[in-house]
Amino acid sequence: MALTRRYGLILGLAYAVLVAAAVGFFLYQTDEREKAEWRAVAGRVKEHALILDALAGAVADRVRELQEDARTGAAGVVRHGPAVDDTVVVGAQGRLEFQVGGAGNVPPTAAIAGRIGGEAFRDIRDELGMALGLLEEFRYLVTLLPIVDRAYYVSRREFAVALPATASEAEAVLDGPLGPALLRAVSPEVDRTRSPVWLDGSDLPGGGDRIVHLAPVYREDRFLGAVVLEVSTAYLNRVNGDFDYPVGTTMLIGSQGALLAYPRSSHLAVTLGAPFRTLPEGVAAAVESALTLADREFAGEGASLRYAERLEAAPWTLVYVGDRWAVLQGLVLDYGPQTLALVAVLTVMLLIAGGLTRREFVDPASRLVEHIRAAGEVGPEGPPRVPIAWRPWFRTVTAVFRENADLVRLRQELQIARDMQASVLPRxxxxxxxxxxxxxxxxxxxxxxxxxxxxxxxxxxxxxxxxxxxxxxxxxxxxxxxxxxxxxxxxxxxxxxxxxxxxxxxxxxxxxxxxxxxxxxxxxxxxxxxxxxxxxxxxxxxxxxxxxxxxxxxxxxxxxxxxxxxxxxxxxxxxxxxxxxxxxxxxxxxxxxxxxxxxxxxxxxxxxxxxxxxxxxxxxxxxxxxxxxxxxxxxxxxxxxxxxxxxxxxxxx
Structure with missing residues (x-):
């Protein structure tokens, strides 16, 4: 009886150790997997930011090229484009119009706006020729750089050329609040460095989801106007949405807190260009917390995951916000059944091994001890048969690791890589x-x-x-x-x-x-x-x-x-x-x-x-x-x- 009790105690302790080891292994594995998920998300966001930075850098490079071409054109060093007199005429009420059937080679999607008197037209002929010379570059950029939605030149002499645009759209830029706001942003009264600037959201009249990158044009020390590239927010949002995350989402935040890109903006009541604080309360709080983090710092305290990556080519920040409990729930669902299966299999194996050992060894040994104690000697048939050995076994349950080969997403990333490679070559x-x-x-x-x-x-x-x-x-x-x-x-x-x-x-x-x-x-x-x-x-x-x-x-x-x-x-x-x-x-x-x-x-x-x-x-x-x-x-x-x-x-x- 003592042998049987000791065997039962040892078996119970072995089972308790088994369960504790399985639970400890599950907790350790969950913690390591959670950290691995965080590292994977951080690496994904870095790749994401690199793509967006390359797109913003391509826009910035093109604006500098346009600024230089406009500067040299305004100085009379470079002459591109059609002749002014063969291309532009002063129409009714002094409106500038492209001459129908003129000798100038003007892109069909270009538009011009402005009201100029006869004397004033002669005064701006050189600047107008420079602006016309930019149209071919505008068409090249809008055609081959998908992130560029529109390009235009706005003059302080109250005329503008734009592509692609209708005459009414060009007049809206010139006569509305946008044109003066653009000129004011790069005027010498505001910024004497003559550097390009980014404007978005609250920086522009009426807010909205418009994003522009512009640079001032000078002739010597005289401020003439600005070359402007308008970023395609639809393309920017589509590129941002191409990076899908199993848990959480990313959004692009402007320098003044405007929401520039949000992957599910078409499904939720999210207004691009509005302050990010208009997002649902919990999301807005997580974004505000992420913006206070150091660059490329991951925070996973509490119920949320937060990560921020600041771009170099534009004053934008890519923010990732995720639900930490959703990550843990996913890990439990992924690895919990495997741990339970392992415990169940080992329990069954322990019960079988314990039952066989007790039947083949412990019980016969106990009967032998009782027989010797009762008889005091071995009988003519010898002691009850005791097996020479008993054989334990273990059945190993291997965990299944997830592997996801998403070929469609890989092709999308390769296409973006091709766009990046094309953007670094001379255009x-x-x-x-x-x-x-x-x-x-x-x-x-x-x-x-x-x-x-x-x-x-x-x-x-x-x-x-x-x-x-x-x-x-x-x-x-x-x-x-x-x-x-x-x-x-x-x-x-x-x-x-x-x-x-x-x-x-x-x-x-x-x-x-x-x-x-x-x-x-x-x-x-x-x-x-x-x-x-x-x-x-x-x-x-x-x-x-x-x-x-x-x-x-x-x-x-x-x-x-x-x-x-x-x-x-x-x-x-x-x-x-x-x-x-x-x-x-x-x-x-x-x-x-x-x-x-x-x-x-x-x-x-x-x-x-x-x-x-x-x-x-x-x-x-x-x-x-x-x-x-x-x-x-x-x-x-x-x-x-x-x-x-x-x-x-x-x-x-």
Whole structure:
């Protein structure tokens, strides 16, 4: 009886320890999973903020470009667009109107507004010409940058041009409270720094969900007006909504507390542009608490989860607000049944093992002890049979881990990555004195590893770059952006091409844990000497289309690719340029394109295509070469990124 009681006590203690261990393991697992959920949410919000920051940065970069183009146009340095007298007329009551059937090439979606007398019209002719010159850039931005809804120029001389807009919409900007508010925001009385500013919500007359980024335009020290890009709040809200969170939601808050984006605004009574305090009381309190947190700090006290990520390109804050109890409830529902199943299985196993042990060992041992005590000796048949051993067993219950492969969301993120990659490449052709440059790129995948760039080093020199990163897809795209940033920084220092490639090679090779590499051609065009000084890091040598239609290949230098050989040197060579010459820089995606029959396009066909573009402008030459490759490869999948850049010296007058 004592043996049986001790065995029952040991079995009960074992069961209590089993239950305590299972409960402790469940609590530990729940705590670790909750922290993992927080880290996953924080990482997701960081990716989310990076996308929104890139979009805001693209708008900011374009506004600076428009400000610079407007400044130089106002100063008479750059003249773009149609002639004023062939484009704009003074209509009834002094209204400015586009001339019907005029010689000016005005985009059909553009509009002009203003009331100007005859004398005043002559006074503003130069400024009006500058504003008309911006229309083509407006159309380019609105067409290719989905976050830009509208672009316009507002003048202190009481006229405005806008795209896309109707005449009545342009007049509403000029005659309503918006135009004066925009001019006041960048006027020298308010801000003498001449820096671009962001306005949203309460910053604008009437509030609402309008968001604008604008910059002042000066001619020397005289304030002329403002260039304005209006952000598409629908696109901004759609991008914000593309990032779905299992628990909680994100919202974009402006500098003055305006609610700029809310993923479920179409389903709830949420007014974009209104202060975030108009949200439901609990949500508004959580947002206000999140805005007091340090940047990228996660807080999970109480019933709410809060996280804030402040953008760099715009005075906006991305705020995440979630229900902590919902996270814990989800974890309990996910892992509670598994723990209960484990306890149930181990309980059944313990009961079975205890019952078998008691039947096969404890009870026979107890009967043996009682028999010996009662008989005092072993009988002729010996003691009752006791099994030699008993065998315990355990059945392990494995936990099931969730894995969610959401391919649709991945494709959406890759598309945003492609938009980001396109936004870092030069959007506008470069026109500087007699030189014009244009680039084209068609990635083989959503994102690619090719890139091109061109930039002014000083008033005489312009840098041109084309490069091809090993591989394709997201890794190649990231390596591409790093290489482009380093190369442009080195080029703007004014050093020669060889020294620039040596510096970039050393920087890339020192941190190249993924063993990637890049081929680069970098040249500097000197307009005063009409020469090209270049260095070639393992890239295809460019082709020169001369004014007479002759095509010849630029001399290859045989230097190594970048990011592989530490301390590699790169030689320089010089090429004389003549009026009418066009220089084609390209990647092997053009020459190594295949037809449906498996035939390679090759350099001879590219040479013939380039010769066929004789006399064309830079954009026409680039488009002609790309079109020749596309026509050749009809019916075959694009196997590599196709990128080219054309720099052309205008023919002599």
């Amino acid at each position: 506008q052709p470069l026109r500087h004195r007699e030189l014009s440059i244009v680039g084209r790129m068609q990635p083989a995948l959503e994102v690619g590893g090719d890139f091109y760039d061109y930039f002014r080093i000083d008033d005489d020199r312009v840098g041109v770059v084309i490069a091809d990163v090993s591989g394709k897809g997201v890794p190649a795209s990231l390596f591409m952006m790093i290489t482009r940033t380093l190369l442009k920084a080195a080029g703007l220092s004014g050093d020669g091409p060889g020294a620039c490639l040596e510096r970039v090679n050393d920087l890339l090779e020192a941190e190249n844990d993924q063993a990637m590499f890049v081929t680069v051609f970098y040249g500097v065009i000197d307009l005063s000497k009409r020469t090209l000084v270049y260095a070639n890091g393992g890239h295809n040598p460019p082709m020169l289309l001369q004014a007479d239609g002759t095509v010849r290949s630029v001399e290859p230098l045989g230097d190594p690719i970048l990011a592989v050989v530490p301390g590699a040197g790169f030689r320089e060579a010089r090429l004389d340029l003549q009026p009418g010459d066009a220089l084609l820089l390209y990647t092997d995606g053009l020459t190594e394109a295949f037809s449906a029959a498996g035939e390679e396009f090759g350099e001879p066909r590219l040479t013939a295509a380039l010769a066929g573009a004789k006399g064309g402008e830079a954009a026409a030459v680039a488009d002609h070469c790309i079109a020749a490759v596309e026509a050749f490869s009809v019916g075959a999948a694009q196997s590599d990124d196709m990128t080219c850049l054309v720099a052309r010296i205008s023919p002599a007058a």
